[in-house]
Amino acid sequence: MVTISVNVICCDDSADKYSQLVVVDMDPAHIDTLVVDTMEQKIEANAERGLHNAAHHDEHGPVTYFQEVHAGGFTVRFGKPDQLQEKFFGPGTYVAFMDDEGTGHGSLVGPEGVRRTLKVLKGHLDLKPA
Template identity: 50%
Template sequence: MEETIKVSLVRCGDMPLKFSEMASTTLTPAAMAEKTISTVEQKLDANESKGLHLAAAHPEHGQVTYLQQVTEGGFFVYVGEPDALEEHWFGAGACVAFNDDAGSGHASKVGPDGCTRIFRLLRGHLS
């Protein structure tokens, strides 16, 4: 049996305002390889932050998922209603994916030690 990778997924909620929410899913290495459009290593400075934003559709590939595998340090992700965001930490070894392409989006902040991660752009939305 092929190993699976546990992924925390930031997606749009079912409610009309589509606030972002956290869910869990799994992905096999083979499925990840099949869906991958591009891969790049990112090194982010400590405490760098990004306000509410969406995991936008790709101009050429349409709906995509942004998969990030943390290799060093980590980052916070904030989901939910904009005036009551919930904080989630993702440290070394964590995988987090984003496909919240509607609603208010999510926010993020790099941890105090910075963050190195493998960023993959995947075809379609994970569920």
């Protein structure tokens, strides 16, 4: 089975549900079975969003926002708001957001902007090892 490494921003187990980064290997064929919507995005350089949550979908409720970076990149800020960690994701990386509780995550697009494919996946990804 072919797998891809996916960087998942999700809630931790604390009462405050801080965002954390978990890296998991996943079958891309399984991911494709969960797709509700797909869109190509190009975001300008240095666009920034403060802490926010992965919003629920109007029809499907909790969803995962799965992104494949094609060009440029972006930095994600996660963790406790007063101790945020940062991780940059560039071309060829996969990043999924499902931190729909707690303080959420922030982001900053890099100096080259970012071109990516965003897939909205029904439900949250299973992070347990197979």
